[in-house]
Amino acid sequence: MKRRSFLTHALVAGSALTFGAGCIRKIEPAQTNERQADNPGNSPLSGASITEPARQIPILAETDVLVVGGGPAGVAAAIAASRAGAETYLVERYNHLGGLWTGGLVLPLLSTHAVDKNQQTKQVIHGLGGEMAKRLADMGMAIHEINPVVDPEAAKYVLDEMIRDAGVKMLYHTWGANVIMEGNELKGVFIESKSGRMAVLAKVVIDCTGDGDIFHWAGEQYDEMKYHIGLVHRLGNVDRIDKTKSGYVKMDIGGETPIQSVNWVNMHGEDNQDGVDMLNLSRLQMDYRRQVWENVQKIRQTPGHEEVFLLDTASQLGVRMSRIVDAEYKLTLEDTMTFRNFDDVIGISGAWTTMLYKGKKVRKRERPYWQIPLRSLIPKKTENLLVAGRCFSFERELVEDTRIIGTCLITGHGAGAAAGLAVRERQAVRNLDISKLRKLLVEQNVWLG
């Protein structure tokens, strides 16, 4: 190639390239100065404080397993541990078991079913959850086969009976107040009641407080989620509504319960609420009770609804989420959508909401069942502690499926069985022989896939 022709080529090529490189376009984000205004909060604390004098605390008991919180998770945990042969104490702050399921009037046992690998809908909640559902159904105190709605008083009775039969030592009207630690080792829990402050020492403690009070005191890492808080109530005499009366308008009177004349009415409530802020809870309680009352009055004033009355409001606020522990494994949305198998599976749970997964819609009736590993119940740092109920370890995207009764029953059962086995084998829960745990769970009728 001659020099001139080479130069010509180079010139043409060069000009083409510079033309190209000169005006590259790409859409890039604008610099935004928008800053999220921090929630100022409403802490009335003045900043002043006072020292509580040190004192001797009587030890109520030295036990194998201590379960704090008597909601669905706590009841399942206590019964499972006791049936596995461990001496078990159960601490509950109110006068009934079942927590939000019964006293909180969140009556549907979600989600008992999900889709298996052959696209067939099947029951996944077995074990203690299945036992409770069956006993209630046999009593005529549960309606619907899938996601049954139960009668709260019947459920309280059944749970009491099951706890009694299992030989669990029940501590009602008692509040877990603080942890007893030796380094990273959890030795027990201080409890508070009308009898004053006491200590219960235990080989394994199961945190079923829902808000994760125990792991919070133990200094674990966790995610704090603010979510909707509501107050559920029940209406009586809904069977006496006269639809033929002139001026009748259809009102929202909630969903049916096993008692024909009684409906339960859910409340979504305000979003972004702190569920562990006592002052916030006090405000919401007052506001909600007034709103429930006014709402029922509005219904009673509607022609045809004169006989309807407010039967009761829930004994506790419907705190949907608060703390989520960072455990050895954090369950992901991916896990629940792909039939992810875990060696240390402690149970399988169902699903009740439509979800987005990888940009696609997965309808609730297409949702696969999902396994829960023991590791998602074991906090990273503290020894002798298990977490069950809505505060076990999962991604926030999963919250609708993890905070509900069925999942609480499953995690509770798994944690209780693991604690019972750890005591029997004299091992740390972290080092449990997984095959033995699996055998025990299967013996206790848990379905592991």
Place this chain on the structure above:
Amino acid sequence: MVRLGEIFKRLRFRQVSALLALLLALPLGWKELTGFYAWLSPFILLNSIFGLKSVVFLNLAGLVVLVFVIVKKRWFCRKLCPVGLACDWASSFNSGKKNRIKKIPSIGKWLAIFSLAGAILGFPVFAVLDPTAIFNGFFGAFSHSSSLVVIISLAGFPVLLLIHLFVPGIWCTKLCPLGGLQDEVYRIKEFMVTQMKGDRKTASVSFGGRRLFLASGFGLVSGLFIPKLLKGETKPYFRPPGSVPKKYFDFLCVRCGSCIKTCPSSILIHHKDAEDAVSWMIPEISFEKGYCLEDCNLCSQVCPSGAITLFDTEAKGMLKIGLAEILPQNCLLTQNKECDRCKVACKYNAIKIDIHGPYDALPVINHDKCNGCGACFVICPAEAVRMKHLSSEL
């Protein structure tokens, strides 16, 4: 060593290239590269540059090819073109009738000039005839259920092969606008080189001429008028984020189907509107199966024609596809049911649940933040969300 050399000699560049093109086109997971061969086409490149008067980063690949094409005659055809290889192969079944095509004038270069002239005014008429686009369109059409439009998209490549069974060699030598463009570019370069040398006597090539003038003139005129003639009453449709305005989009898009193939949520489908033939086969967003992912810009990465402008995923919030709208009469919250799926699904914090009381709540969409990704539409269990077209589309 001699062996290796032999093998290397026998190893034809174009065969390897065609194999590579096939691998990239098949759904094997290289989503970012699925439209790479269309990027290499100087014809799409020039149409895009003339049409948009700007380039994107990947255009550099096409520019490099353009340089080779300027230096070596029909370099793309001889070294890279997978369609050319396939056409030659189809022709080999009927090699006896090669003389048939001698009488046919080479239309390709006029198609190319016509297109490029039209592109200057925003209407690259025959850009859809680019062989790489036809090749990609064939593979892109597999990803979805069939409709007439998908069949057309699917048919392009097989039809080319079929023609070659009867008239061997016709596409590459006579019809292909990419081939024609290469001839023309090479001719212009030869012309310039002889001009620069000042050696007018040996100049065997000339530049200009009545035909060129007519072709480019018609191209310009068509660029001006055809879009207006074809624009009837057309229904608006949702286009991928970062798309150029609709009036350019319809024409700039070469229908290669790369974006449709690459979309991870499979929400891009071939547009089909019986009354709007101009925008057939164009990527349209359908929110039936999913929504436009917040952390994805694959369609803009693979678009060779610049119809979808490359964008940063961080910028996605301001690239509006449409707008979501709440239909209160369907919303579960008006029935005192518990739901906040739309709010949770929204990745741009555009949805707030407006609570007036525990039994009086409704989601409210901030239309400044909403980019119409469709997540709320997809997740809504009660069909209480509607996707609305942008007012600029109507």
